[in-house]
Amino acid sequence: MREISHKIEARGVEKVFSADSEDEVQALGPLDLQIQDGEFVCLVGPSGCGKSTFLRIVAGLLNPTVGQVDITIKPDKPSPISMVFQDYGIYPWKTVEGNIRFGLEISGIPKSEAKEITEHWLERMDLKAFAGAYPDTLSGGMRQRVAIARALAVEPEILLMDEPFAALDAQLRQLLQDELLTIWQNEQRTVLFVTHSLEEAIVLGDRVIVMSARPGKVVLDQKVPFERPRSPELRTQSDFNEFKNELWICLKGEVEHYLERINSVEKKIGNNNEG
Amino acid sequence: MKDEVKTDRELLSRLPTLADSNPRKYNKRRKLIETGLAVGVPASLIALWQLGFHYEWIDNRFYASPWEIVTSKKLREAELWSELWTSVQRMLKGFFAGSFLGILLGVLMGVSRLIRAALDSLLTALYTVPKLALIPVFVTLFGFGDLPRIALIAVTVFFFVWISTMSAIMGVEDGYREAALSFGASKWQIFRHVLFPGALPQIFVGLRIAAGVAVLILIGVELVLASDGLGALIEKGRTLFLPELTYVGIALSALLGLTFTYLVRILGRALVPWAPEDQTPNQN
Numbered sequence: 001m002r003e004i005s006h007k008i009e010a011r012g013v014e015k016v017f018s019a020d021s022e023d024e025v026q027a028l029g030p031l032d033l034q035i036q037d038g039e040f041v042c043l044v045g046p047s048g049c050g051k052s053t054f055l056r057i058v059a060g061l062l063n064p065t066v067g068q069v070d071i072t073i074k075p076d077k078p079s080p081i082s083m084v085f086q087d088y089g090i091y092p093w094k095t096v097e098g099n100i101r102f103g104l105e106i107s108g109i110p111k112s113e114a115k116e117i118t119e120h121w122l123e124r125m126d127l128k129a130f131a132g133a134y135p136d137t138l139s140g141g142m143r144q145r146v147a148i149a150r151a152l153a154v155e156p157e158i159l160l161m162d163e164p165f166a167a168l169d170a171q172l173r174q175l176l177q178d179e180l181l182t183i184w185q186n187e188q189r190t191v192l193f194v195t196h197s198l199e200e201a202i203v204l205g206d207r208v209i210v211m212s213a214r215p216g217k218v219v220l221d222q223k224v225p226f227e228r229p230r231s232p233e234l235r236t237q238s239d240f241n242e243f244k245n246e247l248w249i250c251l252k253g254e255v256e257h258y259l260e261r262i263n264s265v266e267k268k269i270g271n272n273n274e275g
Numbered sequence: 276m277k278d279e280v281k282t283d284r285e286l287l288s289r290l291p292t293l294a295d296s297n298p299r300k301y302n303k304r305r306k307l308i309e310t311g312l313a314v315g316v317p318a319s320l321i322a323l324w325q326l327g328f329h330y331e332w333i334d335n336r337f338y339a340s341p342w343e344i345v346t347s348k349k350l351r352e353a354e355l356w357s358e359l360w361t362s363v364q365r366m367l368k369g370f371f372a373g374s375f376l377g378i379l380l381g382v383l384m385g386v387s388r389l390i391r392a393a394l395d396s397l398l399t400a401l402y403t404v405p406k407l408a409l410i411p412v413f414v415t416l417f418g419f420g421d422l423p424r425i426a427l428i429a430v431t432v433f434f435f436v437w438i439s440t441m442s443a444i445m446g447v448e449d450g451y452r453e454a455a456l457s458f459g460a461s462k463w464q465i466f467r468h469v470l471f472p473g474a475l476p477q478i479f480v481g482l483r484i485a486a487g488v489a490v491l492i493l494i495g496v497e498l499v500l501a502s503d504g505l506g507a508l509i510e511k512g513r514t515l516f517l518p519e520l521t522y523v524g525i526a527l528s529a530l531l532g533l534t535f536t537y538l539v540r541i542l543g544r545a546l547v548p549w550a551p552e553d554q555t556p557n558q559n
Contacts, residue, residue, distance in 0.1 A: 018298045057289050065296055069289040080287070 008035040012067035026215040042201035045211030046258035078107035079154035097131040103154040121149040141172040213258040339522035362504040369428025377433040381440025432485040439481025443474035476550035479543035490532040
Protein backbone atom coordinates (compact mmCIF):
# COMPACT_ATOMS: atom_id res chain seq x y z
CA MET A 1 0.00 0.00 0.00
CA ARG A 2 1.27 3.40 -0.95
CA GLU A 3 0.17 6.32 1.11
CA ILE A 4 -1.35 9.19 -0.77
CA SER A 5 0.17 12.34 0.53
CA HIS A 6 0.51 14.53 -2.52
CA LYS A 7 -2.15 16.32 -4.46
CA ILE A 8 -0.33 15.72 -7.71
CA GLU A 9 2.52 13.31 -8.10
CA ALA A 10 4.38 12.80 -11.35
CA ARG A 11 6.69 9.82 -11.59
CA GLY A 12 9.05 9.38 -14.50
CA VAL A 13 6.75 11.22 -16.88
CA GLU A 14 7.95 11.42 -20.48
CA LYS A 15 6.20 12.57 -23.59
CA VAL A 16 7.37 11.77 -27.08
CA PHE A 17 5.61 13.32 -30.02
CA SER A 18 5.90 11.42 -33.25
CA ALA A 19 4.75 12.67 -36.58
CA ASP A 20 3.54 10.19 -39.19
CA SER A 21 7.06 9.53 -40.30
CA GLU A 22 10.04 8.23 -38.41
CA ASP A 23 11.06 11.38 -36.59
CA GLU A 24 10.21 11.56 -32.94
CA VAL A 25 10.59 14.47 -30.60
CA GLN A 26 10.99 13.93 -26.92
CA ALA A 27 9.21 16.92 -25.46
CA LEU A 28 9.27 16.09 -21.80
CA GLY A 29 11.06 14.31 -19.07
CA PRO A 30 11.69 12.14 -17.37
CA LEU A 31 9.95 14.39 -14.92
CA ASP A 32 9.37 13.72 -11.23
CA LEU A 33 7.36 16.21 -9.27
CA GLN A 34 5.23 16.39 -6.15
CA ILE A 35 2.73 19.08 -5.48
CA GLN A 36 0.96 19.45 -2.15
CA ASP A 37 -2.66 20.28 -1.58
CA GLY A 38 -3.24 24.02 -1.70
CA GLU A 39 0.13 24.80 -3.20
CA PHE A 40 0.59 27.40 -5.93
CA VAL A 41 3.32 26.08 -8.20
CA CYS A 42 4.73 27.99 -11.15
CA LEU A 43 6.51 26.27 -14.02
CA VAL A 44 8.97 28.33 -16.02
CA GLY A 45 11.31 27.23 -18.78
CA PRO A 46 12.44 27.98 -22.33
CA SER A 47 10.04 27.59 -25.25
CA GLY A 48 9.22 24.03 -26.15
CA CYS A 49 10.47 22.59 -22.85
CA GLY A 50 7.23 20.72 -22.37
CA LYS A 51 5.73 22.74 -19.54
CA SER A 52 2.42 23.09 -21.33
CA THR A 53 2.61 19.44 -22.27
CA PHE A 54 2.91 18.53 -18.61
CA LEU A 55 -0.09 20.70 -17.81
CA ARG A 56 -2.09 18.97 -20.48
CA ILE A 57 -1.17 15.59 -19.10
CA VAL A 58 -2.38 16.64 -15.65
CA ALA A 59 -5.58 17.93 -17.24
CA GLY A 60 -6.07 14.61 -19.01
CA LEU A 61 -5.92 16.18 -22.47
CA LEU A 62 -2.79 14.18 -23.32
CA ASN A 63 -1.43 10.95 -21.95
CA PRO A 64 2.21 10.45 -21.04
CA THR A 65 4.33 8.19 -23.24
CA VAL A 66 6.07 6.73 -20.22
CA GLY A 67 5.42 7.12 -16.50
CA GLN A 68 2.37 8.30 -14.70
CA VAL A 69 0.74 11.19 -12.93
CA ASP A 70 -1.43 10.53 -9.91
CA ILE A 71 -3.89 13.13 -8.78
CA THR A 72 -5.73 12.87 -5.49
CA ILE A 73 -9.22 14.30 -5.51
CA LYS A 74 -12.35 14.17 -3.43
CA PRO A 75 -14.82 11.68 -4.83
CA ASP A 76 -18.12 12.70 -6.45
CA LYS A 77 -16.97 16.08 -7.59
CA PRO A 78 -17.98 16.67 -11.20
CA SER A 79 -15.14 19.06 -12.04
CA PRO A 80 -12.10 18.40 -9.91
CA ILE A 81 -9.75 20.04 -12.39
CA SER A 82 -10.25 23.06 -14.57
CA MET A 83 -7.96 24.83 -16.95
CA VAL A 84 -7.43 28.37 -18.19
CA PHE A 85 -5.96 28.57 -21.67
CA GLN A 86 -3.86 31.30 -23.20
CA ASP A 87 -6.54 32.08 -25.77
CA TYR A 88 -9.35 30.42 -27.69
CA GLY A 89 -10.58 29.02 -24.42
CA ILE A 90 -13.82 30.94 -24.31
CA TYR A 91 -16.50 30.49 -26.91
CA PRO A 92 -17.35 33.35 -29.26
CA TRP A 93 -20.89 32.01 -29.65
CA LYS A 94 -21.70 32.26 -25.96
CA THR A 95 -22.25 35.48 -24.03
CA VAL A 96 -20.02 36.35 -21.11
CA GLU A 97 -22.63 34.92 -18.80
CA GLY A 98 -23.06 31.81 -20.92
CA ASN A 99 -19.32 31.25 -20.97
CA ILE A 100 -19.01 31.47 -17.21
CA ARG A 101 -21.99 29.14 -16.78
CA PHE A 102 -20.59 26.63 -19.27
CA GLY A 103 -18.55 24.58 -16.81
CA LEU A 104 -21.45 24.49 -14.36
CA GLU A 105 -23.81 23.25 -17.06
CA ILE A 106 -21.38 20.55 -18.06
CA SER A 107 -21.04 19.49 -14.42
CA GLY A 108 -24.80 19.18 -14.16
CA ILE A 109 -25.28 21.85 -11.49
CA PRO A 110 -29.00 22.71 -11.15
CA LYS A 111 -30.02 25.77 -13.12
CA SER A 112 -30.93 28.06 -10.25
CA GLU A 113 -27.73 27.28 -8.42
CA ALA A 114 -25.68 27.75 -11.58
CA LYS A 115 -27.28 31.12 -12.09
CA GLU A 116 -26.40 32.18 -8.59
CA ILE A 117 -22.79 31.10 -8.93
CA THR A 118 -22.53 32.81 -12.31
CA GLU A 119 -23.89 36.03 -10.80
CA HIS A 120 -21.30 35.81 -8.06
CA TRP A 121 -18.43 35.49 -10.50
CA LEU A 122 -19.75 38.19 -12.79
CA GLU A 123 -19.65 40.50 -9.82
CA ARG A 124 -16.36 39.24 -8.52
CA MET A 125 -14.59 39.73 -11.84
CA ASP A 126 -16.21 43.08 -12.56
CA LEU A 127 -18.05 41.73 -15.56
CA LYS A 128 -21.59 42.51 -14.46
CA ALA A 129 -22.12 45.21 -17.09
CA PHE A 130 -21.02 42.82 -19.85
CA ALA A 131 -23.04 39.77 -18.85
CA GLY A 132 -24.97 39.75 -22.13
CA ALA A 133 -22.07 40.74 -24.39
CA TYR A 134 -20.27 38.39 -26.77
CA PRO A 135 -16.52 37.90 -26.21
CA ASP A 136 -15.72 39.40 -29.60
CA THR A 137 -16.78 42.81 -28.33
CA LEU A 138 -14.51 42.62 -25.26
CA SER A 139 -10.88 43.53 -24.76
CA GLY A 140 -8.27 40.84 -24.24
CA GLY A 141 -8.12 41.50 -20.52
CA MET A 142 -11.88 41.16 -20.17
CA ARG A 143 -11.86 37.94 -22.14
CA GLN A 144 -9.23 36.46 -19.89
CA ARG A 145 -11.26 37.50 -16.85
CA VAL A 146 -14.15 35.54 -18.32
CA ALA A 147 -11.89 32.52 -18.78
CA ILE A 148 -10.70 32.69 -15.18
CA ALA A 149 -14.24 33.12 -13.88
CA ARG A 150 -15.36 30.13 -15.92
CA ALA A 151 -12.58 27.98 -14.53
CA LEU A 152 -13.14 29.05 -10.92
CA ALA A 153 -16.95 28.88 -11.01
CA VAL A 154 -16.89 25.10 -10.86
CA GLU A 155 -14.79 25.32 -7.67
CA PRO A 156 -12.09 22.99 -8.94
CA GLU A 157 -9.70 21.38 -6.53
CA ILE A 158 -6.94 21.94 -9.00
CA LEU A 159 -6.62 24.93 -11.26
CA LEU A 160 -4.34 24.65 -14.27
CA MET A 161 -3.26 27.84 -16.00
CA ASP A 162 -1.37 27.74 -19.28
CA GLU A 163 0.29 31.12 -19.77
CA PRO A 164 -3.03 32.77 -19.06
CA PHE A 165 -1.71 36.32 -19.25
CA ALA A 166 0.85 35.93 -22.05
CA ALA A 167 -1.27 37.69 -24.65
CA LEU A 168 -1.97 40.72 -22.48
CA ASP A 169 -0.07 43.98 -22.28
CA ALA A 170 2.20 44.56 -19.30
CA GLN A 171 -0.13 46.77 -17.29
CA LEU A 172 -3.15 44.56 -17.75
CA ARG A 173 -1.06 41.59 -16.96
CA GLN A 174 -0.01 43.03 -13.66
CA LEU A 175 -3.58 43.93 -12.81
CA LEU A 176 -4.84 40.42 -13.46
CA GLN A 177 -1.93 38.95 -11.52
CA ASP A 178 -2.95 41.03 -8.55
CA GLU A 179 -6.55 39.94 -8.94
CA LEU A 180 -5.57 36.31 -9.10
CA LEU A 181 -3.38 36.80 -6.05
CA THR A 182 -6.33 38.16 -4.07
CA ILE A 183 -8.64 35.40 -5.20
CA TRP A 184 -6.16 32.67 -4.42
CA GLN A 185 -5.31 34.06 -1.01
CA ASN A 186 -9.00 34.06 -0.14
CA GLU A 187 -9.77 30.55 -1.26
CA GLN A 188 -6.64 28.50 -1.53
CA ARG A 189 -6.60 25.71 -4.01
CA THR A 190 -3.89 23.83 -5.79
CA VAL A 191 -2.69 25.80 -8.77
CA LEU A 192 -0.27 24.77 -11.48
CA PHE A 193 0.71 27.84 -13.42
CA VAL A 194 2.81 27.85 -16.58
CA THR A 195 4.49 31.12 -17.48
CA HIS A 196 7.42 32.65 -19.31
CA SER A 197 7.72 35.43 -16.78
CA LEU A 198 9.86 34.96 -13.70
CA GLU A 199 8.31 38.00 -12.09
CA GLU A 200 4.86 36.53 -12.52
CA ALA A 201 6.02 33.24 -11.10
CA ILE A 202 7.53 34.85 -8.01
CA VAL A 203 4.63 37.19 -7.29
CA LEU A 204 2.09 34.40 -7.51
CA GLY A 205 3.79 31.16 -6.59
CA ASP A 206 4.71 29.29 -3.43
CA ARG A 207 7.21 27.38 -5.47
CA VAL A 208 8.94 28.11 -8.73
CA ILE A 209 10.10 25.20 -10.83
CA VAL A 210 12.60 25.95 -13.55
CA MET A 211 12.58 23.42 -16.35
CA SER A 212 15.41 22.55 -18.70
CA ALA A 213 15.40 22.96 -22.45
CA ARG A 214 13.71 20.14 -24.33
CA PRO A 215 13.19 17.44 -23.15
CA GLY A 216 12.03 19.31 -20.04
CA LYS A 217 13.29 18.17 -16.66
CA VAL A 218 13.31 19.94 -13.34
CA VAL A 219 16.57 21.87 -12.97
CA LEU A 220 15.58 24.04 -10.03
CA ASP A 221 12.78 23.69 -7.52
CA GLN A 222 12.75 26.73 -5.30
CA LYS A 223 10.41 27.86 -2.54
CA VAL A 224 9.49 31.51 -2.88
CA PRO A 225 10.70 33.16 0.30
CA PHE A 226 8.04 35.86 0.52
CA GLU A 227 5.31 35.83 3.14
CA ARG A 228 1.65 35.69 2.33
CA PRO A 229 -0.56 37.53 1.98
CA ARG A 230 1.52 39.28 -0.62
CA SER A 231 0.74 42.69 -1.95
CA PRO A 232 1.45 44.05 -5.42
CA GLU A 233 4.20 46.23 -3.92
CA LEU A 234 6.30 43.11 -3.53
CA ARG A 235 7.58 43.71 -7.05
CA THR A 236 9.49 46.80 -5.97
CA GLN A 237 11.29 45.21 -2.99
CA SER A 238 15.01 44.80 -3.43
CA ASP A 239 15.06 41.18 -2.22
CA PHE A 240 12.41 40.42 -4.84
CA ASN A 241 14.83 41.38 -7.55
CA GLU A 242 17.67 39.50 -5.92
CA PHE A 243 15.58 36.36 -5.91
CA LYS A 244 14.50 36.97 -9.48
CA ASN A 245 18.14 37.31 -10.58
CA GLU A 246 19.02 34.10 -8.82
CA LEU A 247 16.38 32.27 -10.81
CA TRP A 248 17.29 34.07 -14.01
CA ILE A 249 20.86 32.85 -13.88
CA CYS A 250 19.54 29.32 -13.81
CA LEU A 251 16.93 29.90 -16.49
CA LYS A 252 19.35 31.79 -18.72
CA GLY A 253 21.55 28.71 -19.04
CA GLU A 254 18.58 26.71 -20.26
CA VAL A 255 17.46 29.38 -22.69
CA GLU A 256 20.99 29.43 -24.12
CA HIS A 257 20.89 25.67 -24.56
CA TYR A 258 17.62 26.07 -26.34
CA LEU A 259 19.00 28.73 -28.67
CA GLU A 260 22.11 26.70 -29.41
CA ARG A 261 20.02 23.77 -30.42
CA ILE A 262 17.74 25.87 -32.56
CA ASN A 263 20.80 27.24 -34.34
CA SER A 264 22.32 23.85 -34.92
CA VAL A 265 19.03 22.52 -36.24
CA GLU A 266 18.72 25.46 -38.58
CA LYS A 267 22.25 24.91 -39.81
CA LYS A 268 21.42 21.31 -40.46
CA ILE A 269 18.30 22.26 -42.39
CA GLY A 270 20.32 24.85 -44.29
CA ASN A 271 22.98 22.30 -45.17
CA ASN A 272 20.38 19.80 -46.29
CA ASN A 273 18.81 22.38 -48.54
CA GLU A 274 22.14 23.24 -50.08
CA GLY A 275 23.10 19.62 -50.50
CA MET B 276 -2.02 -4.37 -7.48
CA LYS B 277 -4.56 -1.71 -6.69
CA ASP B 278 -3.89 1.13 -4.34
CA GLU B 279 -5.99 1.19 -1.25
CA VAL B 280 -7.65 4.54 -1.06
CA LYS B 281 -9.22 6.25 1.92
CA THR B 282 -12.90 6.79 1.33
CA ASP B 283 -12.75 10.55 1.18
CA ARG B 284 -10.12 10.48 -1.50
CA GLU B 285 -10.00 9.25 -5.00
CA LEU B 286 -7.01 8.73 -7.21
CA LEU B 287 -6.97 9.92 -10.79
CA SER B 288 -4.10 8.47 -12.78
CA ARG B 289 -2.81 9.70 -16.09
CA LEU B 290 -1.24 6.70 -17.74
CA PRO B 291 0.07 5.96 -21.20
CA THR B 292 -2.32 4.07 -23.45
CA LEU B 293 -1.16 2.00 -26.40
CA ALA B 294 -1.57 5.08 -28.58
CA ASP B 295 1.00 6.88 -26.43
CA SER B 296 3.48 4.18 -25.55
CA ASN B 297 3.63 2.67 -29.02
CA PRO B 298 2.23 5.16 -31.51
CA ARG B 299 3.63 3.35 -34.53
CA LYS B 300 1.87 0.12 -33.67
CA TYR B 301 -1.26 2.04 -32.76
CA ASN B 302 -1.31 4.01 -36.02
CA LYS B 303 -0.72 0.87 -38.02
CA ARG B 304 -3.58 -0.85 -36.30
CA ARG B 305 -5.87 2.12 -36.70
CA LYS B 306 -5.05 2.43 -40.37
CA LEU B 307 -5.85 -1.23 -40.81
CA ILE B 308 -9.20 -0.84 -39.08
CA GLU B 309 -10.06 2.24 -41.11
CA THR B 310 -9.20 0.62 -44.42
CA GLY B 311 -11.10 -2.47 -43.37
CA LEU B 312 -14.18 -0.38 -42.66
CA ALA B 313 -13.90 1.66 -45.84
CA VAL B 314 -13.78 -1.50 -47.93
CA GLY B 315 -15.78 -3.79 -45.69
CA VAL B 316 -18.96 -1.75 -45.27
CA PRO B 317 -19.73 -1.27 -48.99
CA ALA B 318 -18.56 -4.82 -49.74
CA SER B 319 -20.89 -6.37 -47.19
CA LEU B 320 -23.81 -4.26 -48.39
CA ILE B 321 -23.17 -5.49 -51.94
CA ALA B 322 -22.88 -9.03 -50.64
CA LEU B 323 -26.22 -8.63 -48.87
CA TRP B 324 -27.75 -7.38 -52.08
CA GLN B 325 -26.39 -10.39 -53.97
CA LEU B 326 -27.65 -12.69 -51.24
CA GLY B 327 -31.07 -11.10 -51.58
CA PHE B 328 -31.16 -12.33 -55.15
CA HIS B 329 -29.85 -15.71 -54.29
CA TYR B 330 -32.61 -16.34 -51.78
CA GLU B 331 -35.17 -14.51 -53.94
CA TRP B 332 -36.00 -11.85 -51.38
CA ILE B 333 -35.71 -9.45 -54.28
CA ASP B 334 -37.75 -9.78 -57.46
CA ASN B 335 -35.28 -10.27 -60.32
CA ARG B 336 -37.76 -9.11 -62.93
CA PHE B 337 -37.54 -5.55 -61.69
CA TYR B 338 -34.11 -5.39 -60.13
CA ALA B 339 -30.63 -6.50 -61.12
CA SER B 340 -28.07 -8.18 -58.87
CA PRO B 341 -24.51 -6.90 -58.45
CA TRP B 342 -23.22 -9.94 -60.27
CA GLU B 343 -25.49 -9.26 -63.24
CA ILE B 344 -24.32 -5.68 -63.32
CA VAL B 345 -20.64 -6.59 -63.27
CA THR B 346 -20.99 -9.40 -65.83
CA SER B 347 -23.48 -7.53 -67.96
CA LYS B 348 -22.87 -7.85 -71.67
CA LYS B 349 -23.69 -4.18 -71.86
CA LEU B 350 -20.37 -3.47 -70.14
CA ARG B 351 -18.50 -5.04 -73.00
CA GLU B 352 -20.27 -3.13 -75.68
CA ALA B 353 -18.49 -0.20 -77.14
CA GLU B 354 -21.77 1.65 -77.23
CA LEU B 355 -21.88 1.85 -73.45
CA TRP B 356 -18.48 3.48 -73.24
CA SER B 357 -19.47 6.04 -75.79
CA GLU B 358 -22.54 6.82 -73.65
CA LEU B 359 -20.28 7.22 -70.65
CA TRP B 360 -17.88 9.40 -72.59
CA THR B 361 -20.75 11.59 -73.75
CA SER B 362 -21.80 12.07 -70.14
CA VAL B 363 -18.28 12.74 -68.94
CA GLN B 364 -17.81 15.41 -71.58
CA ARG B 365 -21.03 17.14 -70.65
CA MET B 366 -20.15 17.03 -67.01
CA LEU B 367 -16.63 18.37 -67.46
CA LYS B 368 -17.72 21.18 -69.75
CA GLY B 369 -20.49 22.17 -67.37
CA PHE B 370 -18.27 21.86 -64.34
CA PHE B 371 -15.45 23.96 -65.73
CA ALA B 372 -17.69 26.66 -67.11
CA GLY B 373 -19.65 26.84 -63.88
CA SER B 374 -16.56 26.80 -61.66
CA PHE B 375 -14.86 29.48 -63.69
CA LEU B 376 -17.84 31.80 -63.51
CA GLY B 377 -18.43 30.95 -59.89
CA ILE B 378 -14.88 31.76 -58.88
CA LEU B 379 -14.89 34.91 -60.98
CA LEU B 380 -18.10 36.28 -59.54
CA GLY B 381 -17.30 35.04 -56.06
CA VAL B 382 -14.00 36.88 -56.14
CA LEU B 383 -15.50 40.07 -57.53
CA MET B 384 -18.27 40.06 -54.98
CA GLY B 385 -15.94 39.12 -52.17
CA VAL B 386 -13.60 42.00 -52.98
CA SER B 387 -16.03 44.74 -53.88
CA ARG B 388 -18.84 45.83 -51.64
CA LEU B 389 -20.53 47.61 -54.52
CA ILE B 390 -20.69 44.55 -56.76
CA ARG B 391 -21.88 42.58 -53.78
CA ALA B 392 -24.61 45.09 -53.09
CA ALA B 393 -25.70 44.98 -56.71
CA LEU B 394 -25.87 41.21 -57.15
CA ASP B 395 -26.20 39.54 -53.78
CA SER B 396 -29.97 39.44 -53.37
CA LEU B 397 -30.53 38.71 -57.06
CA LEU B 398 -28.21 35.71 -57.07
CA THR B 399 -29.52 34.45 -53.77
CA ALA B 400 -33.05 34.51 -55.19
CA LEU B 401 -31.95 32.65 -58.32
CA TYR B 402 -30.00 30.19 -56.23
CA THR B 403 -33.18 28.82 -54.72
CA VAL B 404 -34.83 28.10 -58.08
CA PRO B 405 -34.70 24.34 -58.73
CA LYS B 406 -32.37 24.09 -61.69
CA LEU B 407 -34.21 21.27 -63.43
CA ALA B 408 -37.19 23.64 -63.62
CA LEU B 409 -35.06 25.77 -65.95
CA ILE B 410 -34.95 23.09 -68.65
CA PRO B 411 -37.76 24.63 -70.75
CA VAL B 412 -36.12 28.05 -70.53
CA PHE B 413 -32.74 26.69 -71.49
CA VAL B 414 -34.11 24.73 -74.41
CA THR B 415 -35.74 27.89 -75.73
CA LEU B 416 -32.50 29.79 -75.19
CA PHE B 417 -29.97 27.27 -76.43
CA GLY B 418 -31.89 25.02 -78.78
CA PHE B 419 -31.94 21.24 -78.77
CA GLY B 420 -28.24 20.46 -78.86
CA ASP B 421 -25.94 19.68 -75.95
CA LEU B 422 -25.81 23.30 -74.91
CA PRO B 423 -28.89 23.43 -72.63
CA ARG B 424 -27.68 20.33 -70.77
CA ILE B 425 -24.20 21.73 -70.26
CA ALA B 426 -25.64 25.09 -69.29
CA LEU B 427 -27.81 23.48 -66.66
CA ILE B 428 -24.85 21.72 -65.07
CA ALA B 429 -22.82 24.92 -65.27
CA VAL B 430 -25.52 26.99 -63.60
CA THR B 431 -25.84 24.53 -60.72
CA VAL B 432 -22.09 24.28 -60.21
CA PHE B 433 -21.83 28.04 -60.46
CA PHE B 434 -23.99 28.66 -57.42
CA PHE B 435 -22.09 26.30 -55.17
CA VAL B 436 -18.73 27.68 -56.20
CA TRP B 437 -19.88 31.30 -56.13
CA ILE B 438 -21.12 31.12 -52.54
CA SER B 439 -18.08 29.36 -51.15
CA THR B 440 -15.66 31.62 -53.05
CA MET B 441 -17.36 34.79 -51.92
CA SER B 442 -17.47 33.80 -48.28
CA ALA B 443 -13.89 32.53 -48.47
CA ILE B 444 -12.60 35.83 -49.84
CA MET B 445 -14.53 37.79 -47.25
CA GLY B 446 -13.32 35.49 -44.51
CA VAL B 447 -9.61 36.07 -45.07
CA GLU B 448 -8.21 37.46 -41.82
CA ASP B 449 -7.80 41.21 -41.73
CA GLY B 450 -4.34 40.77 -40.30
CA TYR B 451 -3.10 39.16 -43.52
CA ARG B 452 -4.50 41.98 -45.59
CA GLU B 453 -3.01 44.60 -43.31
CA ALA B 454 0.43 43.01 -43.39
CA ALA B 455 0.41 43.34 -47.18
CA LEU B 456 -1.01 46.85 -47.06
CA SER B 457 1.81 47.90 -44.75
CA PHE B 458 4.25 47.04 -47.53
CA GLY B 459 2.24 49.24 -49.85
CA ALA B 460 0.78 46.38 -51.85
CA SER B 461 -1.56 47.32 -54.67
CA LYS B 462 -5.06 45.91 -54.94
CA TRP B 463 -3.93 43.35 -57.49
CA GLN B 464 -0.94 42.38 -55.36
CA ILE B 465 -3.16 41.93 -52.32
CA PHE B 466 -5.46 39.74 -54.33
CA ARG B 467 -2.65 37.73 -55.86
CA HIS B 468 -0.56 37.25 -52.69
CA VAL B 469 -3.14 37.31 -49.94
CA LEU B 470 -6.81 37.08 -50.76
CA PHE B 471 -6.77 34.39 -53.43
CA PRO B 472 -4.35 31.96 -51.74
CA GLY B 473 -6.03 32.66 -48.41
CA ALA B 474 -9.40 31.75 -49.88
CA LEU B 475 -8.23 28.79 -51.94
CA PRO B 476 -8.73 26.03 -49.35
CA GLN B 477 -12.34 27.09 -48.86
CA ILE B 478 -12.84 27.43 -52.62
CA PHE B 479 -11.79 23.83 -53.02
CA VAL B 480 -14.33 22.73 -50.47
CA GLY B 481 -16.93 24.39 -52.70
CA LEU B 482 -15.47 22.77 -55.81
CA ARG B 483 -15.65 19.34 -54.26
CA ILE B 484 -19.25 19.72 -53.28
CA ALA B 485 -19.98 21.10 -56.75
CA ALA B 486 -18.26 18.08 -58.34
CA GLY B 487 -20.75 15.76 -56.71
CA VAL B 488 -23.65 18.01 -57.59
CA ALA B 489 -22.49 18.12 -61.23
CA VAL B 490 -23.01 14.37 -61.49
CA LEU B 491 -26.43 14.66 -59.86
CA ILE B 492 -27.61 17.25 -62.35
CA LEU B 493 -25.95 15.45 -65.27
CA ILE B 494 -27.98 12.31 -64.69
CA GLY B 495 -31.11 14.32 -63.92
CA VAL B 496 -30.96 16.30 -67.13
CA GLU B 497 -30.12 13.25 -69.23
CA LEU B 498 -33.10 11.41 -67.80
CA VAL B 499 -35.50 14.01 -69.08
CA LEU B 500 -33.67 15.67 -71.93
CA ALA B 501 -31.30 13.37 -73.79
CA SER B 502 -31.23 10.36 -76.03
CA ASP B 503 -27.69 9.45 -75.08
CA GLY B 504 -25.55 9.45 -71.96
CA LEU B 505 -25.85 7.56 -68.67
CA GLY B 506 -29.13 9.18 -67.67
CA ALA B 507 -30.72 8.19 -70.96
CA LEU B 508 -29.38 4.66 -70.50
CA ILE B 509 -31.04 4.41 -67.10
CA GLU B 510 -34.31 5.61 -68.56
CA LYS B 511 -34.02 3.25 -71.51
CA GLY B 512 -33.62 0.33 -69.12
CA ARG B 513 -36.87 1.32 -67.47
CA THR B 514 -38.92 1.75 -70.65
CA LEU B 515 -37.52 -1.37 -72.33
CA PHE B 516 -37.96 -3.40 -69.16
CA LEU B 517 -34.25 -4.21 -68.91
CA PRO B 518 -33.38 -3.66 -65.22
CA GLU B 519 -29.80 -4.69 -65.92
CA LEU B 520 -29.36 -1.66 -68.15
CA THR B 521 -30.76 0.70 -65.54
CA TYR B 522 -28.50 -0.67 -62.85
CA VAL B 523 -25.41 -0.58 -65.00
CA GLY B 524 -26.21 3.09 -65.56
CA ILE B 525 -26.74 3.77 -61.85
CA ALA B 526 -23.56 1.96 -60.86
CA LEU B 527 -21.55 3.84 -63.46
CA SER B 528 -22.90 7.20 -62.36
CA ALA B 529 -21.99 6.38 -58.76
CA LEU B 530 -18.47 5.47 -59.87
CA LEU B 531 -18.29 8.61 -61.96
CA GLY B 532 -19.22 10.73 -58.97
CA LEU B 533 -16.70 8.95 -56.76
CA THR B 534 -13.88 9.31 -59.26
CA PHE B 535 -14.62 12.91 -60.08
CA THR B 536 -14.83 14.19 -56.49
CA TYR B 537 -11.68 12.27 -55.74
CA LEU B 538 -9.83 13.90 -58.62
CA VAL B 539 -10.95 17.36 -57.54
CA ARG B 540 -9.74 16.54 -54.05
CA ILE B 541 -6.32 15.44 -55.26
CA LEU B 542 -6.06 18.59 -57.33
CA GLY B 543 -6.97 20.59 -54.24
CA ARG B 544 -4.30 18.95 -52.16
CA ALA B 545 -1.69 19.59 -54.81
CA LEU B 546 -2.66 23.25 -55.13
CA VAL B 547 -3.10 24.06 -51.44
CA PRO B 548 -0.38 22.07 -49.68
CA TRP B 549 -0.45 24.44 -46.69
CA ALA B 550 -4.05 23.80 -45.74
CA PRO B 551 -5.05 21.09 -43.30
CA GLU B 552 -7.14 18.43 -44.93
CA ASP B 553 -10.74 19.56 -44.89
CA GLN B 554 -13.34 17.58 -43.09
CA THR B 555 -16.22 17.66 -45.53
CA PRO B 556 -17.74 14.21 -45.74
CA ASN B 557 -16.13 12.25 -48.48
CA GLN B 558 -14.74 8.93 -49.42
CA ASN B 559 -11.37 8.24 -47.93
